[in-house]
Amino acid sequence: MMNTKATRMAATVLLTMTGGAAVAQDCPTGLPVVEEGKLVMSINATIPPKQYIDADGNIAGLHREMGDEIAKRLCLEPVYQNVDFAVQIPGLDADRWDMINTGLYFTDERAGFMQLVPYSVNALALISAAGNPLGVSEPKDLAGHAVGVEIAGFEEKKLNEINDAQVAEGLEPMDIRAFNTYGETFLALGGGQIDAVFAGDAIGSYYQEKGQFTKAATGLYPGTPGAFAFDEPDLAQAVADALNAMKADGTYDAMMEAYGTTKIDVWDRWPGEFTYFYTGD
Structure with a gap:
């Protein structure tokens, strides 16, 4: 209603x-x-x-x-x-x-x-280390890799749904790691503890403009x-x-x-x- x-x-x-x-x-x-x-x-x-x-x-x-x-x-x-x-x-x-x-x-x-x-x-994005060293262009490219996300939000739920669908297709599962805040998540990405972050497009643009990270896949699941x-x-x-x-x-x-x-x-x-x-x- x-x-x-x-x-x-x-x-x-x-x-x-x-x-x-x-x-x-x-x-x-x-x-x-x-x-x-x-x-x-x-x-x-x-x-x-x-x-x-x-x-x-x-x-x-x-x-x-x-x-x-x-x-x-x-x-x-x-x-x-x-x-x-x-x-x-x-x-x-x-x-x-x-x-x-x-x-x-x-x-x-x-x-x-x-x-x-x-x-x-x-819209959502996959954000990688600067230069996108893994060549990520879609979620399937992160099968078998560590992906960070903020805990208890829409993004975590969506990432788990994506992972479940990929596993059902025969791909390796992602190593999904949930953090208390996106601040902690990006610290982990900068420290090499994870390979990518699943977050909003806007925060990806912010860090990319600062030269810290790269938006590897953008405009995901818009609307x-x-x-x-x-x-x-x-x-x-x-x-x-x-x-x-x-x-x-x-x-x-x-x-x-x-x-x-x-x-x-x-x-x-x-x-x-x-x-x-x-x-x-």
Whole structure:
């Protein structure tokens, strides 16, 4: 089931001409948040350029910028909890944060127990040591080799599915090694402990541009959206409304273009506006 509420909470811009122009915003009221006046978001700042720690020790990237903008439009203070991906869904369920802001992959299974607001379209990549010494061009080339992935995410599940299919075809199994974060995974690749990493296209581009690693195979399994996740339908809808306002005034498009991220419009299930997907009770 897809939520299609007709009533939308939109920020209202009020212009006054007395003593110059002043801009005010109507704030949504009564939003179910874990800490009054704040939007607490989990993030996994180990995946540049979308989420990482910058040279000054601050969380940076697309997810930070989107989180800040959404919070501003909801008249809430943005607060970030930088935690491993494996604890983000349990933490949402335990009311440790209001929103998962880590580019969580949309799946119908996840939409059965969380409200998901898709906002971008992803593709995956195989990232090798610089120069691609093994000549990897597809997952089959890594049969019998060590491949790293972040634990408990869509990528790990997908990699295991690929491996199972290849083994069924008679190929050697991959040695799949799951790490707590992608930061640890790429350290292992740099140290020669693994032969490749299975991760998002964007992080592969980031490291390739820095000359550290090479995207050996790119654009794999395109079309899977990244989504914000919630445990409160009213908050999920409020964030969707904020995204619709960002889309209308050009903020959303500008952010996506600045980070080379594919906009959600191309998703084959895009309903034409931001909304949440939820099939649970």
